[in-house]
Amino acid sequence: MGDAQCGKIREAIDLLSFEGEPISWERYGSGHINDTFRLVCRDGEKEHLYILQRINHEIFTDPVSLMRNIAGVTSFLREKIIAQGGDPYRETLNIVKSRDGKDYVTDSDGNYWRGYLFISGATCFDKVRNPDDFYQSGKAFGHFQRQLAEYPAEELTETIVNFHNTPVRLETFKKAVEEDVCGRAHLVEEEIKFVMDRADEAGAAMNMLKEGTLPLRVTHNDTKLNNIMIDDVTGEALCIIDLDTIMPGLSIFDFGDSIRFGANTADEDEPDVSLVSLSLPLYEIYTKGFLEGCQGSLTQAERDMLPMGAKLMTFECGVRFLTDFLQGDTYFRISRENHNLDRTRTQFALVADMEKKWADMEAIVCKY
Structure with missing residues (x-):
């Protein structure tokens, strides 16, 4: 990972409301469109895990509307999950807001970034095992x-x-x-x-x-x-x-x-x-x-x-x-x-x- 990309990642992290200090990040998952990273932050003795993504705005040319869609749907799902006695932190995506309350941030190069809470204890599979x-x-x-x-x-x-x-x-x-x-x-x-x-x-x-x-x-x-x-x-x-x-x-x-x-x-x-x-x-x-x-x-x-x-x-x-x-x-x-x-x-x-x-x-x- 080059210095320039690391700089943009750090810039995006600083703009989002992650808890604690960023300790490390690494590429995550098998997606080919967005750049996805697993981020670890530490607050005293406690670790917080997140997903950080750069949205590919060449494919998704209207990232603002895209994030409005996701925010609307996940908020709706969260209410349903709570009403049904489920776990809203594991059963739907949870957006990490920017420091000024938005669902995304833009870096100095005009790239769009977002954060999600990381869902632990679960796995995505690329192929059907059974x-x-x-x-x-x-x-x-x-x-x-x-x-x-x-x-x-x-x-x-x-x-x-x-x-x-x-x-x-x-x-x-x-x-x-x-x-x-x-x-x-x-x-x-x-x-x-x-x-x-x-x-x-x-x-x-x-x-x-x-x-x-x-x-x-x-x-x-x-x-x-x-x-x-x-x-x-x-x-x-x-x-x-x-x-x-x-x-x-x-x-x-x-x-x-x-x-x-x-x-x-x-x-x-x-x-x-x-x-x-x-x-x-x-x-x-x-x-x-x-x-x-x-x-x-x-x-x-x-x-x-x-x-x-x-x-x-x-x-x-x-x-x-x-x-x-x-x-x-x-x-x-x-x-x-x-x-x-x-x-x-x-x-x-x-x-x-x-x-x-x-x-x-x-x-x-x-x-x-």
């Missing part, structure tokens, strides 16, 4: 939906505009095909046909939102296992973290993105698509956990559309990978030739397998 992890993940994100069911989602700012607006993603894709700036369209004619054959279905969820059939909800929009803290003693989901993408959206998209990521039998970028399929046992255990966590807070239309949420999120992700391939791999980081094309084919193979197993997917939702 089926119960996936069940706990589903239960946690379902519980998150239930806790925030009464929150006015329309008051939240879209931190990434049209993030899960599948029709908009489709229009961007069509433009990429038409412009073909890298001359790659002829290499992916089969994939382009796959998209266009399903184009009419792409707007199904957003049309239901416009009609009022699906309600606007507070959504997390990054429902991976490693955004849940698992209690080290009980093994149960404790706290949802990484709230940067908290936005107004659809509950079925949070459900669907978890299935896309967690119930695939292969890696997201597996070159051999014969290894790709939807694991119905994992789909079932997540669905069971999610609906148990929701505890009846979803409407019948939302429950009926859960399989479509899984399909749309997988389809949309494949469309985004294919769009980036056509545009020259400018958004998603690649580590080999045709990396985005491999990712595309994996997503589309998963969509195709979901279509084969559609009756089973619907039956599992009905079961729970």
Whole structure:
């Protein structure tokens, strides 16, 4: 860590209301967007642990609104947790205010920083160790939906505009095909046909939102296992973290993105698509956990559309990978030739397998 960066970290620490004197800090976690540090402060004999983060304002271009979203949601959750007899210091994120009472600070270079209380005795896992992890993940994100069911989602700012607006993603894709700036369209004619054959279905969820059939909800929009803290003693989901993408959206998209990521039998970028399929046992255990966590807070239309949420999120992700391939791999980081094309084919193979197993997917939702 260079002297300049250390200086900025120290500057941010001095601007935030941490208890005690800073003793040490070190990089923490596996996130790739923000710079995250575990900070230790000491006040006499007592140690205080914190998370210190530099918000990546190139990705999140409106950090002030982003922090307003997080502050609103975590304050709401805190009240719910207290009313239910829970521990508000472990079951939601707690923002450390700046010395002048804000939810963030800016350093002399214009970087945005924030602090959270560190949650001890809990761990985030990058991969599912056993089926119960996936069940706990589903239960946690379902519980998150239930806790925030009464929150006015329309008051939240879209931190990434049209993030899960599948029709908009489709229009961007069509433009990429038409412009073909890298001359790659002829290499992916089969994939382009796959998209266009399903184009009419792409707007199904957003049309239901416009009609009022699906309600606007507070959504997390990054429902991976490693955004849940698992209690080290009980093994149960404790706290949802990484709230940067908290936005107004659809509950079925949070459900669907978890299935896309967690119930695939292969890696997201597996070159051999014969290894790709939807694991119905994992789909079932997540669905069971999610609906148990929701505890009846979803409407019948939302429950009926859960399989479509899984399909749309997988389809949309494949469309985004294919769009980036056509545009020259400018958004998603690649580590080999045709990396985005491999990712595309994996997503589309998963969509195709979901279509084969559609009756089973619907039956599992009905079961729970």
